[in-house]
Amino acid sequence: MADDPFENMLAQMDRAEEYADVDHGVFERLKHPERTLKVTLPVELESGEVEVFEGYRCQFDSARGPFKGGVRFHPSVSQREVEALAGWMTWKTALVDLPYGGAKGGVICEPKELTDRDLERLTRRYTEGIRRMIGPEVDVPAPDMNTNPQTMAWMMDTYSMYEGYSVPQVVTGKPLEIGGTPGRVEATGRGVSLVTERLFEYLDRDLTDATIAIQGFGNVGSNAARLLDESGANVVATSDVSGAAYDPDGLDVAALGAHVDAGGLIEEYVAGDLRGSAGEGDSRWDDPDAITNAELLTLDVDVLIPAAVEGVITADNVDDLRASAIVEAANGPTTVAADKALTERDIQVVPDILANAGGVIVSYLEWVQNAQEFSWPLETVNAELERRIGTAFDETIEQYDTEGLPDLRTAAYTLALERTAKAHEYRGLFP
Numbered sequence: 292m293a294d295d296p297f298e299n300m301l302a303q304m305d306r307a308e309e310y311a312d313v314d315h316g317v318f319e320r321l322k323h324p325e326r327t328l329k330v331t332l333p334v335e336l337e338s339g340e341v342e343v344f345e346g347y348r349c350q351f352d353s354a355r356g357p358f359k360g361g362v363r364f365h366p367s368v369s370q371r372e373v374e375a376l377a378g379w380m381t382w383k384t385a386l387v388d389l390p391y392g393g394a395k396g397g398v399i400c401e402p403k404e405l406t407d408r409d410l411e412r413l414t415r416r417y418t419e420g421i422r423r424m425i426g427p428e429v430d431v432p433a434p435d436m437n438t439n440p441q442t443m444a445w446m447m448d449t450y451s452m453y454e455g456y457s458v459p460q461v462v463t464g465k466p467l468e469i470g471g472t473p474g475r476v477e478a479t480g481r482g483v484s485l486v487t488e489r490l491f492e493y494l495d496r497d498l499t500d501a502t503i504a505i506q507g508f509g510n511v512g513s514n515a516a517r518l519l520d521e522s523g524a525n526v527v528a529t530s531d532v533s534g535a536a537y538d539p540d541g542l543d544v545a546a547l548g549a550h551v552d553a554g555g556l557i558e559e560y561v562a563g564d565l566r567g568s569a570g571e572g573d574s575r576w577d578d579p580d581a582i583t584n585a586e587l588l589t590l591d592v593d594v595l596i597p598a599a600v601e602g603v604i605t606a607d608n609v610d611d612l613r614a615s616a617i618v619e620a621a622n623g624p625t626t627v628a629a630d631k632a633l634t635e636r637d638i639q640v641v642p643d644i645l646a647n648a649g650g651v652i653v654s655y656l657e658w659v660q661n662a663q664e665f666s667w668p669l670e671t672v673n674a675e676l677e678r679r680i681g682t683a684f685d686e687t688i689e690q691y692d693t694e695g696l697p698d699l700r701t702a703a704y705t706l707a708l709e710r711t712a713k714a715h716e717y718r719g720l721f722p
């Protein structure tokens with residue numbers, strides 16, 4: 292199961308079905324993506340070689356509005372993964388009540404092995420491949436793993452070249468200069484930090500000095516670490532592909548951030564080779580220990596935040612987990628088998644479709660500003676993000692408490708499935 296994210300998503304839906312007020316026929320419909328396009332992408336690399344890549348765009352459901360979801364560049368991308376991620380986008384946009392459906396795109400590639408020029412060519416070729424199915428009113432891509440504002444700029448430019456005029460609204464997560472919104476880059480991490488604060492309020496626990504382990508120090512993990520550190524929590528461990536850094540007294544998140552921003556690996560940071568200047572000579576910070584990603588997951592901490600890939604909390608390691616709460620910054624980090632064990636052990640899990648919704652919420656705010664041809668200051672964007680994710684959190688808790696549901700994921704799924712199913716019922720079946 293852990294290696295088939297689509298099966299995992301279906302199992303999550305099945306788990307919620309018995310509690311959701313959804314017609315069984317509509318429910319069955321929701322298990323199938325509307326469509327998936329597969330594209331072949333020949334690219335002449337800077338080395339002179341031609342490499343043929345494979346990409347996808349899955350449009351899962353559009354009952355509630357235009358398709359929405361990111362594009363990921365990663366060696367483990369597959370059609371099934373993209374379809375699972377598009378399903379999760381559908382439940383996410385419904386849960387946080389955005390007027391969108393769900394989609395996802397991906398290209399099978401190892402970005403570390405590609406030059407900037409290669410990446411630009413690949414992005415443009417992929418955009419050409421999917422351009423007939425995207426558009427400001429149809430399907431709006433955004434960044435995901437290994438894609439960023441520059442990737443969105445290339446996508447926006449390619450799409451606009453074919454249209455003959457600038458169409459900023461076709462993608463979100465753009466650079467500010469071409470219609471991006473302040474606050475989008477850190478939005479997912481900010482959302483993760485906000486829901487962690489809300490969870491502690493709900494559990495009547497103090498976040499100050501609570502220990503936090505974050506698997507993954509990319510855009511989401513690093514921003515969540517910084518914001519949680521600022522709100523007084525104690526980030527004791529974090530990792531990247533090279534390994535993890537652990538200090539029970541807390542990591543120097545600012546120094547670690549500077550090191551990684553400069554292109555450094557966590558492994559090098561722990562070894563002290565390239566330790567950034569922010570922490571150097573400051574006696575408050577001890578040298579962190581080197582641990583593995585697997586060890587990070589089983590640390591005895593107050594909160595574990597998986598912020599990397601899918602399927603990391605499984606039947607194999609769930610019994611070793613010692614965190615008292617989990618906030619899912621990644622999409623699909625927990626398998627259904629592990630989920631059941633966590634529920635039995637009373638470990639609260641803030642599910643991905645709530646915990647990492649900050650990104651798509653601010654994408655929506657960007658899209659709205661583009662439509663209005665008007666721009667908002669950062670304070671307005673952050674306040675609206677906080678209001679929207681806070682409302683979704685409160686609604687999920689209310690559903691959990693009043694409906695006597697087994698866990699927060701089931702509560703979130705029942706809300707999302709009911710909202711999406713209602714949209715289908717009102718619209719009816721065509722023709």
Ligand code: GLU
Nearest residue numbers: 360361433435650651654
């Ligand atoms: N890729 C992000 C996610 O998984 C953001 C999607 C978007 O902004 O459309 O939620």
